[in-house]
Amino acid sequence: MDLLNAIVAFLNYVFVPGVAYGSQLALGALGVTLVYGILRFSNFAHGDTMALGAMATVLVTWLFQSWGISLRPLPTALLALPFGIAFAILLLLGTDRAVYKFYRVKKAKPVILVIVSLGITFIYNGVTRFIIGADDQNFFDGQRFIISAREFKRATGLDEGLSFKTTQGITIVTAIIVVILLFWFLNKTRAGKSMRAYSDNEDLALLSGINPERVVMITWMIVATLATIAGVLYGLDKSFKPFTYFQLLLPIFASAIVGGLGNPVGAIAGGFVIAFSEVTITYAWKKILVYLMPESLEPSGLVQLLSTDYKFAVSFVILLIVLLFKPTGLFKGQAV
Amino acid sequence: MNDTLKNTLLFAAVALLIMSVGFQQSWNSALLIIAMGLISSIMALGVNLQWGFAGLFNVGIMGFVALGGLAAVLVGMPPTEGAFAAGGWGVLGALLLGAGTILLAIFVMKRMDAGWLRTLAVIGVLVAGFFLFRGLLDPSVERIEEINPAQTGYLGGLGLPVLIAWPVGGLFAAAAAWIIxxxxxxxxxxxxxxxxxxxxxxxxxxxxxxxWLTRGVKNVIGVPRPVPYEIDLQNSAAFVERAAGLGFDPVESSTLWVKFLYIILFAAVLLILMWMxxxxxxxxxxxxxxxxxxxxVAAEAMGKDVTARHLQVFILGSAICGIAGAMMTTMDGQLTPGTYQPLRFTFLVWVMVIVGGSGNNLGAVLGGFLIWFLWVQVEPMGLWLMNAITSGMAEGxxxxxxxxxxxxxxxxxxxxxxxxxxLRFSPRGLIPEK
Amino acid sequence: MSDPYGDRGNKDVSIANPKGMGSEIPQRSGQTRPAPGGPFLIGENMTAGYGNGPDILHDCTIAVDQGEIAVIVGPNGAGKSTGMKAVFGMLDMRQGHVKLDGEDITDLSPQARVAKGMGFVPQTSNIFTSMTVEENLEMGAFIRTDDFSDTMAQVYDLFPILKEKRLQAAGELSGGQRQQVAVGRALMTQPKVLMLDEPTAGVSPIVMDELFDRIIEVARTGIPILMVEQNARQALEIADKGYVLVQGANAYTGTGKELLADPEVRKSFLGG
Structure with a gap:
């Protein structure tokens, strides 16, 4: 019985939140890794792209809510998501036309594009705050739980409850669907293969008749889609606040680098590695240990390795360890 | 138009902008912009050393600046009575133990042959070290934080003149840069x-x-100053008399005088660093x-140790940011860890360097002043603009x-x-590298 | 003056992909003019260089006709590869023309030349290492809208080993096999002329012989071949036409046999 309780507590406090957070990071890291692979630079504006895409979704959600349209028991935001994605696609394509393309034509070095993306970060950040403000925004509606802790306790008779939030369920299901679609696209379609070819060898792709501008356009469209989905899922699960998206940049970069920059499989793996390290190292294990240890050995403290404020430190230390042992990341990235 | 004339005009234009603030808003604001512009210029100088002259991309400026701020607290603040006796040795011991653990892990890593045994040994050392570290640190920290938590609850500083903190801030940042x-x-x-x-x-x-170190989000306030306090000036008969002689009221003149003194100090630091x-x-x-x-490649072929040069310039540039950070905390008179944001302390400095001109020290200084002026003045300008745009709209x-x-x-x-x-129209910056 | 778009020697792989941004290719108008007569493919009196850099080719002429193998040889740094790239449109042409099949294509971009029927195998980075052999061939056929399974079968007939390894990543193959993938990729467009830049660079002598055999086989299917070779003697033996370049200019021109027999050429370039 104690063992079961410990397992349920582990699932409830570590596993389920870890999987949900990992999915969000993975989706974010996929966007970063695609830009790195195709456009050759690390996009500092990715966090703010997530924020803008999510913001558009939030606004459309509010509009739908005011019209009384809902998707009960699912959150209305899912209905608004396509509009958010469309907005983000237009935004990124517009940004590319107005800003990035100039440097691509000039064959500017990737570092210059990184600096350009710093400028874009400022602008996106400003626009988001200008339109929706800097505060927390709630846009979640629908049923809160798939399994609530109370029902779970009643049904199983255990002391520990397992709660599974709707947002966590949606996050995980959406992430799986998106990842399957993305890999199908990259490996099976002509456009996807041309993207991989371009990422592998730009000159040869050109000689093969692949149109670089088209590849870049498709890439931005996919990146916009991934970023918006990641942003909305994170916003539903936690809350929508422009600044938190900017802060997500570090764990997202860490995920992409741990997995191997430019490698989509790596981005997903990296997302989960970072998420689980963050959750396990900052979780207070007392609750679980109490069930597993005899009373005399019960821990007196919280058994929390590091306070939650150090979660960035965790991403970073994991990153450092991976880089020291495997400089190209867990999966062979392009950084050779 | 030759370069000297163009540069002079650029600096004159920025000076004019700042003076217009003096005339239209207040001279206090204008002097504050100059003081912060000086600090910004110093940060930009440090980053320009790294990016402009060595192509190193540092996006952790915020951290080095904050370390400088920490130095101001540790050097300038008076020690908390009884705190060191309560837990100071414990904390120091724990920190040494932590450093020792890492050194031991590195030693094991270098001495043992690669393989699972080594991995296990390294992990073992680190885990054991971590728990020992926490075991020693936590109780000491608790004892320190118990001491008058509303006022202190931290170790305090050395109570030395705060000017010493400026080079110390540079050393802190340099040490962090060395590790990174x-x-x-x-x-x-x-x-x-x-x-x-x-x-x-x-x-x-x-x-x-x-x-225990910085009072955390409770902030350290009242960091001692290298310049007189306004209130003391106002109470000084000699000062009030002199101010009255020049036609100033005592309150305004005391604030202006304090800022002026800071500007002199900061300008001296900037000039020294610029010269160096x-x-x-x-x-x-x-x-x-x-x-x-x-x-x-060519430099490497000639036997130049590229990594060592890069490390040197990275340390130097970061140290300069640390000095600037200590200066800033000194002027603010408080350390507020919650206010350090990457956009403000890292990316803004990058904007200064790029706008001023990568690879040109004079450019970094110009960028520092210009961008800081905009950072401060865009808000009132924006408000004015919005008021103008919305003037036709219905009230409410x-x-x-x-x-x-x-x-x-x-x-x-x-x-x-x-x-x-x-970046688009003058990609080499306002004062390009020669 | 520093380059405003340069990276200041930055080598930070956490922000910049070390693969960089691809080669600079000159902008062209894309106009063609009829130019009847002459050989099937000719780069005529080419004077060319990279960007605003110095001229590398000086009044250099390279040509290949139907059913021929033409070989460019010469000492290191003679501009052999550069000549090839100039014919393919990757350099800034200051003077001269490139004509293909009775058309002046000097103002076409490299991609447009591929569409006109030129196949080019660069000396290095000539395959997509992270993609499978089959995907490499598919990418070779990217501009084709018709069914290219026949062509792929022909390539597999020509290079049986590739069929065996078709689901393996091309980067995992041996040097000789990689070159086969590279040639196979270029053949997928069904080119009217094939240009090979040192196809035997870095492979063992046995593999080299086999590659030469395959190249002759390709030529027998009626595709004219223009190639640069480091192994001058062997290359001239199979060549219908040979060009010896020195410092970006034609030094000797003749049939392969003539050049092999020429005492001057033997002494200077074939080691006696």
Missing amino acids: GKTALGLRSDYLAIATLGIAEIIIAVLKNED AQRALHSPWGRMLRAIRDNE SPLKEHLIESAAHMRLLTMGLVLLLV
């Missing part, structure tokens, strides 16, 4: 950007969390640096309210726009 550089520049390829981004966040997390930077760059060392930047309309309320966010937008415009 050793790891991130020593790998097969550089990972400096992500390393600095991460370390900066960690430094801020430490400052926010380790109450210029000297360094025209020395054989600086020429080698640029040779490496422009053709690393939601759009009008939203627009006026949002004027505060114009500042980030403007910074991005300025950066992009300069």
Whole structure:
């Protein structure tokens, strides 16, 4: 019985939140890794792209809510998501036309594009705050739980409850669907293969008749889609606040680098590695240990390795360890 | 138009902008812009050394600046009575133990043959060390934080003159830069950007969390000053008399005088650093640096140790940021870990360097002043603009309210726009490298 | 003056992909003019260089006719590869023309030349290492809208080993096999002329012989071949036409046999 309780507590406090957070990071890291692979630079504006895409979704959600349209028991935001994605696609394509393309034509070095993306970060950040403000925004509606802790306790008779939030369920299901679609696209379609070819060898792709501008356009469209989905899922699960998206940049970069920059499989793996390290190292294990240890050995403290404020430190230390042992990341990235 | 004339005009234009603030708003604001402009210029000088002369991409400026701030507290604040006796030795012991653990792990790593046994040994050392560290640290920390938590609850500082903190801040930043550089520049390829981004966040997390060191989010206030306090000046008959003689009222003149003194101090630091930077760059060392930047392969072939040069310049540049950070905390009179944001302390400095002109020290200074002026003045300008735009709208309309309320966010937008415009139309900056 | 778009020697892989941004290719108008007569493919009196850099080719002429193998040989740094790239449109042409099949294509971009029927195998980075052999061939056929399974079968007939390894990543193959993938990729467009830049660079002598055999086989299917070779003697033996370049200019021109027999050429370039 104690063992079961410990397992349920582990699932409830570590596993389920870890999987949900990992999915969000993975989706974010996929966007970063695609830009790195195709456009050759690390996009500092990715966090703010997530924020803008999510913001558009939030606004459309509010509009739908005011019209009384809902998707009960699912959150209305899912209905608004396509509009958010469309907005983000237009935004990124517009940004590319107005800003990035100039440097691509000039064959500017990737570092210059990184600096350009710093400028874009400022602008996106400003626009988001200008339109929706800097505060927390709630846009979640629908049923809160798939399994609530109370029902779970009643049904199983255990002391520990397992709660599974709707947002966590949606996050995980959406992430799986998106990842399957993305890999199908990259490996099976002509456009996807041309993207991989371009990422592998730009000159040869050109000689093969692949149109670089088209590849870049498709890439931005996919990146916009991934970023918006990641942003909305994170916003539903936690809350929508422009600044938190900017802060997500570090764990997202860490995920992409741990997995191997430019490698989509790596981005997903990296997302989960970072998420689980963050959750396990900052979780207070007392609750679980109490069930597993005899009373005399019960821990007196919280058994929390590091306070939650150090979660960035965790991403970073994991990153450092991976880089020291495997400089190209867990999966062979392009950084050779 | 020759370069000297053009540069003079550029600086004159910025001076004019700042003076217009003096005439239209207040001379206090204008002097504050100058003082912060000086600090910004120093930060930009440090980053320009790294990026402009060595091509190193540092996105952890915030962390180095914050370390400088920490130095101001540790040097300038009086020691908390009884705190050191309560837990100081414990904390010091724990820190030494932590450092020892890492050194031992590195030693094991270097001495043992690669394999699972080594991995296990390293992990074993680190885990055991971590628990010992926490076991020693936690009780000491608790004892320190128990001492008058509303006022102190931290170790306090050394109670030395705060000016000493400026070079110490540079040393703190240099030490952090050495550790980062050793790891991130020593790998097969550089990972400096992500390393600095991460370390900066960690430094801020430490400052926010380790109450025994910095009082965390409760902030340390009342950091001693190198200049007189306004209230003392106002109570000084000689000062009031002199101010009255010049036609100033005592309150305004005391605030102006204090800012003026800070400006003198900051300007002296800037001039010294600028002189040193210029000297360094025209020395054989600086020429080698640029040779490496422009053709690393050739420089390496000539036997230049590229990694060592990069490490040196990274440490120097970061130290300069640390000095600037200590100066800033000194002027603010308080350390508020919650206010360190990457946009303000890292990316804004980058905008200064790029706009001013990468690779040109004079450009960095110009960029520092210009961008700081905009950072401060865009908000009132935005408000004015929004008021102008919405003047035709009905009073109390939601759009009008939203627009006026949002004027505060114009500042980030403007910074991005300025950066992009300069990159597009004057990609080498306002004062390009020669 | 520093380059405003340069990276200042930055080597930070956490922000910048070390693969960089691809080669600079000159902008062209894309106009063609009829130019009847002459050989099937000719780069005529080419004077060319990279960007605003110095001229590398000086009044250099390279040509290949139907059913021929033409070989460019010469000492290191003679501009052999550069000549090839100039014919393919990757350099800035200051003077001269490139004509293909009775058309002046000097103002076409490299991609447009591929569409006109030129196949080019660069000396290095000539395959997509992270993609499978089959995907490499598919990418070779990217501009084709018709069914290219026949062509792929022909390539597999020509290079049986590739069929065996078709699901393996091309980067995992041996040097000789990689070159086969590279040639196979270029053949997928069904080119009217094939240009090979040192196809035997870095492979063992046995593999080299086999590659030469395959190249002759390709030529027998009626595709004219223009190639640069380091192994001058062997290359001239199979060549219908040979060009010896020195410092970016034609030094000797003749049939392969003539050049092999020429005492001057033997002494200077074939080691006696």
